[in-house]
Amino acid sequence: MKKRLYQALLGLVLSASVAAGGFFAAVPQTAYAQNVATDSESGYYLADNVQDGVILHCFDWTYQQIIDELPDIAKAGFSSVQTSPAQLAVKGNSIWYYLYQPNCFAVGDSGLGSEADLKRLCTEADKYGIKVIVDVVANHLAGDHSNIDSDLKGSEYWHHAGSNINYKNRWQITHGDIGMPDLNSENWLVQQKVSNYVQQLKNDGVDGIRWDAAKHISLPLEGCGFWSTVIDKSMYNYGEILVGAIDENEVDQRTASNINWMKEYTSYMSVTDSNYGNDVINAFNSGRVPSGFGSWVVSGLSEDTLVYWAESHDTYANDGGSTKYVDQNKIDRAYAIVGSRDGASALYFSRPAQTDKEKIMVGQKGSTHFESAEVAAVNHLHNVCIDEEDYYTTTSDLSAAAVVRESGACVVLGSGGNREVTIANGGLRKDGSYTRTTPGVYYDEITGNKFTVTQDTISGEVGSTGIAVFYKDDNGQGGGSGGSGGSETSETRDIYLDVTNCSWFGSDSAVAAIKTDKDTTFSKMTTTVTTDTNKTVYTAKVPKDATSATIVRMLPSGKYYNEKTITLNQSYNRYTSDGNWFSLTTDLYNTQGGSGETQTGINVYFTNNYNWSNVYAYTWGGDGKQVQWPGEKMTYVGQNEYQQSVYTLQISADCKGLIFTNGSGAQTVDITSGIKENGGYYISGNASGKYSVGTYTYQK
Incomplete structure (x- = not known):
């Protein structure tokens, strides 16, 4: 296997949000992205090389901004970061595309940071096992030749084929202008300038190169020695090849000549499969999943020479970009497909805050949505499954x-x-x-x-x-097992952990797990409901002679974080968030036996179609605990198809009445009939100062 366990750095700060007693929100923050254990046994599973992992495109971020996010980037499972071009260009409050109009082949501070800053980034990234890829513009320089490298101002260093490119003509593609005059890639001095720049980046600690407009630079197959001269195979290389070496229709795309050109590229570098990315996102835009594989895999290119994406800076930042106004969740679904594939790397694009091409500026940090639970989970799967075939x-x-x-x-x-x-x-x-x-x-x-x-x-x-x-990860954990753990002694007692107000107990997809001083591994705790408080708490059987226990948050994979060690009190059985122990008899608990199905409670749902800032549910009657007005705060589940927020609460199955309120004067009418499991409610109108309700059945 090519993956490695990269040890977490000591001293990283734990962060967690308040959890509402055992309920898992439908849109949690992933443990990898939010928390990290500080002990030496925990770490990040990242790929040994760029191709085996996934790439975070830190588009327009400064080097320092990337450094600041390295802990979260590693926790989110990205093995590499990609920067914008580092070549000297227009400096100052410049628009993003000026970085793609460089003046020379040398590192310069054009708004991302100095060469010293780039070196610091590479040094810091190494500590996390993260590789640094720099975007290199080698097809052209800035159109204003008064500021370019004086060595390259001569006519012999440029092509003169004009800008009217027929994209079905390979010679025109490699010799025509794409907005700036086209460098003569066949020229020896041009090749040496680029080669020297690559070595400068390598000496600065850069691990890989993304070759901008690689499609427009000729191949050795075409009598050009550019790629054989400039490529350093000790570094990672991938080239931007949009559509193909030539642009044909869907059938002609797989002509022998086009495939031969693509295979020639892949003898020097990995290549992008933009057609596949377009197919995937177009499918999700139509409300369906893609029907099959990418065209280059079908054409015979190996997946371990491909880089996929759901969107790129071109599809987002340019005028008329195809993904500019596509919902982030659709992008994430597309990324989930391409990021889960075997062999191919995948690029995740950090979206700028601005959408207008002229307002996307160099040095303005983009979205940190890469930390989300869904993106991180895809990356973790990708890294765990390196070298495993996909279907x-x-x-x-x-x-x-x-x-x-x-x-x-x-x-x-x-x-x-x-x-x-x-x-x-x-x-x-x-x-x-x-x-x-x-x-x-x-x-x-x-x-x-x-x-x-x-x-x-x-x-x-x-x-x-x-x-x-x-x-399932390399440790044999996963699949919800959480390890076998346990003590050989048969003398046990039940303890209960009330995490309602534990600031160290994050709200995410993980559950509580416990290991006492008599155990060797962690075991996941089960959940139970107290009939005295109607709170969900965690419970476990522990050896009677155990004197301490360590509680952690454990992911389904078995990885854990946020360790909290407590001293067990032999006289009491319930631990609360304030560190106190007290005793409750076991008949005050509705034990679920780990099934997750509450026997004495039902779940009700409220669609917040009036956009209340807070949502509470007030109940009365039955055997359940009657709470004080305005009731118990409901827990956010997610959004429905109309982008309305949905909330849930578990209430007593035999309660006699139910009211929803915002806690500030607005409330529904009394609901006294039809209260049932998965019952859903929404405001249907105003009746005598109280809102009337409509009903539905919540579909999980």
Whole structure:
């Protein structure tokens, strides 16, 4: 295997948000992206080389901004970062595209930082096992030749074929202008200038090169020695090849000459498959999943020479960019497909805050959505499954797809979320092998939802993001096992952990796990509901003679973080967030036995179609605890198809009445009938100062 366990740096600050007693929000923050353990046993699973991992495109970020985010980038599973071009260009409050109009082949401060800053980035990234890729512009320089390298001002260093390029003519593609005069790539001095620049970057600590407009630079096959001269094969190299070496229609794209040119490129570098990226995002824009593989794989190119994306800086930042106004969630679903594939690397684009081409500026840090639970989970799967073949399978109606790997899978919906899916577990490859995920029970890293995998099918509920990811890691953990743990002694007692107000107990897809001083490994705790407070707490059987316990947040994969060691009190059985112990008898608990199904409570839902800033549910009657007005604060689940927020709360199954309120004077009418499991409510109008309600059945 080519992956490695890169140890977490000591001293990283733990961060967590307040959890609402055992309820897992439908859109949690991933543990990798939000928290990291500070002990030497925990770390980041990142790829040893760029091609095996995934790349975060820090478009227009300064080197210092990237340095500041390195801990979160590593936790999110990115093995590499890509910077904008480092060549000297217009400096100051400049628009992004000026970096693609450089003056020379040398590192210069054009708004991203100095060469010393670039070196610092490379040094700091090494500490996390992250590779640094720099975008290199070698096809052209700035159109204003008064400021370019004086050595390259002579006519012999430039092509003179004009800008009216016929993109079905390879010679015109490699000799015509694409907005700036085209460098004569066949010239020896041009090649040496670029080669020297590559070595400067290498000496600064850069690990890889992204070759801008590589399609427009001739190949040795065409009598040009550029690539054989400038490529340093000790570094990672990938080239921007949009559509193909020539632009043909869908059928002609696979002509022998075009494929031969592409294979020639891949003898020097990996290449982008923009057609595949376009196909994938177009499918999600239509509310379905893509129907198949990328065209270059079908044409015979190996996936380990390809770089995929859901969007790039060209599709976002340029006028008329095809993804500029596409919802981020659709981009994430597309990335989930391409980022889960075997062999190919995948690029995740950090979107600028601005959308106007002329307002996207150099040095302005983009979105940190790369930290989201769904993106990080895809990356973790990618890294865990390095060297495992994949198989892409879909439902017959293209409403869902799965990228199946031996150790896990990524399941993606074409649209919507919170619904059950059953899909084929892999299939027969061309070589006669059958690729499937190892049968067993797994848990989605994003939501914690259970997935059952048989020899033939994968079944489970995909959450609100439309993405589910589950896998088993190298330690043999995963699939929700959490380790066997336990003590050999048969003398045990029950303890209960109330995490309602624990600031160290994050709200994400992880669950509580425990290891006492008598145990060797962590075991996941089960959940229970106290009938005295109607709170969900965690419970576990521990050896009677145990004197201390360590509580952690554990992911479905078995990785854990946020360690908290407590002293066990032999006289009491319930630990609260303020560090106190007290005793409750076991008949005050409704034990779920780890099934996750509450026997004495039901879940109700409220669609906040009036956009209340807070949502509470007030109940009365029955055996449940009657709370003080305005009731208990409900927990956010996600958004429905109309982008309205949905909230949930578990209430007593035999309560006599229910009111929803914002806690500030607005409330619904009394609801005294039809209260049932998965009952949903929304405001349908105003009646005598109180809002009337409509009902629906919440579909998970």
